[in-house]
Amino acid sequence: AQRVTQPEKLLSVFKGAPVELKCNYSYSGSPELFWYVQYSRQRLQLLLRHISRESIKGFTADLNKGETSFHLKKPFAQEEDSAMYYCALSGTGGSYIPTFGRGTSLIVHP
Template sequence: AQRVTQPEKLLSVFKGAPVELKCNYSYSGSPELFWYVQYSRQRLQLLLRHISRESIKGFTADLNKGETSFHLKKPFAQEEDSAMYYCALGGGTGRRALTFGSGTRLQVQP
């Protein structure tokens, strides 16, 4: 069964500090992985996906198949990064919808 685990409900850092939001997944095939973000009073939106290997707003995420992880990282946090972050696993055999983790709230303090 597909499963996505985000172990931290809340991550609080100071502005300028490095950030790492953890995500582990359980899936037997080749995974498609995504990070979605929800800023205050805004819709949930795509931040990045592993297949594009982009850096969005300074965030990067590397797929580690050996550790089944897809952690989201940013070297220097900004206050505007404060939001709810969700890791998601794409569809696969027998499943045609995204599976979301429980989310991590990132608070960046001044």
């Protein structure tokens, strides 16, 4: 079974502070990991995925297979980063159904 755990329901920081949103996963094969973001009153949208190894809006995430983690990081948070962040996992063995964590609400204070 595949499972995604986001231990923090809420993360509150001040502008300019570093941010790390934690994500741990459980999957028996080689998963594909994603971070989705949902800004207030908007749809879920893909922020980044581990296979592309890119930085989007200053966010990065590295897949650590040893620790089964895919934490999302940004060195200097901005107010516009305030949103819900969902870590998601897709199996690569067939159906690719994304499984989501419960989400972490990031609030960046001015």
